[in-house]
Amino acid sequence: MLGKHPEQLPGALIARLPWMRAANHVPVTGSGGLRDLEAAVDLAGLGPVAGVDEVGRGACAGPLAAGACILPSRELPELQELTDSKQLTAAKRRRLVPVIESVAVATAVVFIEPADIDTYGLQWANFAAMRWAVTSLQVQPGYVLTDAVQLAGLPMPHIPIVKGDATALCIAAASVLAKVARDSLMADYDEIYPGYGFAGHKGYGTAKHMESVRRHGASPIHRYTYANVAQAHSQWLTTHTADTTANQPTTL
Known part of the structure; x- marks a missing residue:
């Protein structure tokens, strides 16, 4: 399908790639190291690997944000504290952003405005934001990892991972970037619209x-x-x- 074969991947991870499953792009539960899937895809020559995640889906004011991130394939001790953004304090998330940006191959954060969410709907906004974030990366990925989202319309294959922001480092990085950017914007809006x-x-x-x-x-x-x-x-x-x-x- 992609000029690569599943036998080129580490055996423990083969079943987690979509072409080895009964239905393509069925979400799978992530486990093991935070870089297992990235390493598997890189080893098969299908990288670079991007993680993408959204923030603000459950809000009733402000934009929906999406972040995308490609991390280098080397070990990243600088990001040993990085995990699901919801498990991190706001201060730690802010501290991690410049670290992520300094080591990342490429990053992107985009916003879908509230008026567009009202016009086109939340599901459209969710998918559009993540597709936009991925295609805005300065380096285009060969594969994308999503947080349990089947993301139709991407120009490259993807793997939806249940609890992906807690089990894939590139998704966790994307989530932190989007969360901090959106929180900062909402703080600005607090001054524009006090009360x-x-x-x-x-x-x-x-x-x-x-x-x-x-x-x-x-x-x-x-x-x-x-x-x-x-x-x-x-x-x-x-x-x-x-x-x-x-x-x-x-x-x-």
Whole structure:
């Protein structure tokens, strides 16, 4: 299929590549070392290998971000602390970004704006962001590892891995890059649109966040098609309209 044969891969990893499975691109559970799959694909001459992941899918404000990263095939003691971004503190994620960028072969982070999420839907945004991140890499990969996502439309083959951000170092790196970039952007939005607490909740639908929408109305970076935002904004509209009507001068 690709000019390479599965017997060229380490035996323990053969079954984890898509052409050796009953259905192509069925997600597989990652295990073992964080570089096993990258090493296997590189050994078969199918690299370089990129990891890709998204951040902000569950938020109701702000963009959806996706990161992509190609790491060198050598040992990377500089990244021994790197794992699933959700298991790292915000400070550690920020410290890791310049380290990742200094050792990586290529990195990319892209954003899908809230208005586009409202227009085209979350699933479209999720897939579009990851495809865009991969194709934005300065070096195009021969293979891509995703975090359990079957990513149709990529110009190269990919392997979806369940809990990929905890089991593949290139996915973990991509996740950290996207997370830190998005968090920084949400902190900037906190200054542009004060009163919503974007720097704290990062656009996720906390109780305090929804209360701020009921108090101020939705901001330009909210996802208006989301039920919690639509409901809170509708309550603000009702209150705002009532207050405006009450303050209108009476005409005889």
